[in-house]
Structures are given as C-alpha cells and as structure tokens.
Amino acid sequence: QMQLVESGGGVVQPGKSLRLSCAASGFSFGYFSMNWVRQAPGKTLEWVALISYDGSKTSFADSVKGRFAISRDNSKNTLYLQMNTLTTEDTAVYFCARDTGGDTSLFDPWGQGTLVTVSS
Amino acid sequence: DIQMTQSPSSLSASVGDRVTITCRASQSIYSSLNWYQQKPGNAPKILIYAAANLYSGVPSRFRGSASGTDFTLTISNLQPEDFATYFCQQSFSTPYTFGQGTRLEIK
Numbered sequence: 001q002m003q004l005v006e007s008g009g010g011v012v013q014p015g016k017s018l019r020l021s022c023a024a025s026g027f028s029f030g031y032f033s034m035n036w037v038r039q040a041p042g043k044t045l046e047w048v049a050l051i052s053y054d055g056s057k058t059s060f061a062d063s064v065k066g067r068f069a070i071s072r073d074n075s076k077n078t079l080y081l082q083m084n085t086l087t088t089e090d091t092a093v094y095f096c097a098r099d100t101g102g103d104t105s106l107f108d109p110w111g112q113g114t115l116v117t118v119s120s
Numbered sequence: 121d122i123q124m125t126q127s128p129s130s131l132s133a134s135v136g137d138r139v140t141i142t143c144r145a146s147q148s149i150y151s152s153l154n155w156y157q158q159k160p161g162n163a164p165k166i167l168i169y170a171a172a173n174l175y176s177g178v179p180s181r182f183r184g185s186a187s188g189t190d191f192t193l194t195i196s197n198l199q200p201e202d203f204a205t206y207f208c209q210q211s212f213s214t215p216y217t218f219g220q221g222t223r224l225e226i227k
Contacts, residue, residue: 045156047215047216106211107156107164
C-alpha cells in the first residue's frame with residue numbers, strides 16, 4: 001500500500017538548520033508532485049511547499065520563502081525539506097503528502113508526521 | 121492569497137445526528153475544495169474532493185456540496201468514529217490554504 005515516512009525532526013535552536021526527509025513506497029513516486037504541510041500544536045494545517053514531479057517547479061508559503069528549500073531524489077523515492085534560519089514560529093509537526101495533481105488535486109496519502117521543536 | 125473561513129470551530133452532537141460544517145472561500149475556487157478528517161495524533165485523511173466527490177473507501181454518510189464560494193460538509197447518522205476534527209482545503213492555487221478546523225465532539 002502507499003506509504004510516506006518522515007524523519008529528521010527534533011529539537012533545534014533558533015537560527016539553526018534542519019533537514020527533513022520523506023521516504024515514499026507503494027506508488028510511482030516520480031510521477032507525482034509532493035507537498036510539505038505543517039501543524040503547530042493545537043493549530044490548523046499550514047501548507048509549506050510544493051515540488052513538481054520532476055523537481056523543475058517549486059512553490060513556497062510566504063512564511064518560509066527564502067529560508068526553506070524543497071527537493072526530491074526520484075531515484076531514491078525521497079522528498080526533502082531543508083529548513084534554515086529556524087525560528088520558534090516554525091515549531092510544528094511536519095507532514096509530507098502526495099499531490100494527485102490535475103483538475104482534482106488532493107493530498108493523499110500523508111505521512112505520520114515528524115515533530116520539529118525550535119527552542120533555546 | 122485565498123482565505124478559507126470555516127465554521128463552526130467546534131460542534132457537539134450525538135451518535136445518529138446529522139451535522140453540517142461550512143467553508144467560505146474569499147474568491148472563486150470553482151470546485152477545488154477538499155475535506156479532510158483528522159484524529160488526535162494522526163495525519164489528516166481525505167474524505168471529499170472537488171467539492172462533492174466521495175473519496176474511495178469513505179462511508180456514504182459523508183457528503184459534500186457547493187454553492188458559489190460556499191462549501192458544505194454534511195455527516196449523516198453520526199458514528200462514534202466520526203468524532204474528530206475536520207478541515208477544508210482549497211486546491212485552486214498556491215499557497216494552498218486550509219480552514220481553521222471544526223472539532224466535532226460527542227454530546
């Protein structure tokens with residue numbers, strides 16, 4: 001079955017960097033756009049970034065633009081999120097999600113999430 | 121950016137009840153509206169896509185509808201497993217945006 005597994009979360013000091021990974025299995029990873037979505041404790045979901053199936057196009061939320069980078073390695077079925085200059089506002093559970101794309105774009109499946117805590 | 125205004129923020133209901141959750145988009149998004157269910161400690165799961173289409177495996181008691189920029193999720197005959205938080209999401213354009221969520225609690 002389709003599965004996404006995030007890793008790389010943890011506790012990091014403000015101003016530091018962290019890289020998240022998302023390993024995909026059970027579907028043709030290289031055919032789909034992928035997203036990162038985050039959820040601060042007790043808050044709603046916030047879309048963070050999108051990358052096209054081949055990595056040629058990316059898009060970011062204003063809140064992370066210029067600090068975060070999204071990339072993928074289709075040979076390894078893995079999605080990445082490089083997070084730089086982290087602030088306490090970036091504390092959240094980070095989910096990766098497959099984007100079905102096209103006219104009926106939806107996010108499915110989602111990973112289980114990885115917690116990033118930015119704290120001194 | 122497209123704003124999604126979701127209401128109510130919380131809702132109490134009993135097993136067997138019918139409930140309605142609404143989302144209003146700040147501009148036209150046509151039918152690019154999805155509904156997700158999230159239970160504590162878990163990732164969201166897709167319920168309804170393109171405003172009114174039931175995702176595979178989702179019980180038929182879940183129904184989505186649309187009227188202009190107003191979107192509705194209706195859950196009929198509430199079951200114990202339906203008590204969760206529900207989010208709408210517009211997939212019309214980036215930045216994709218979610219509603220604030222509706223927490224459905226057992227009365």
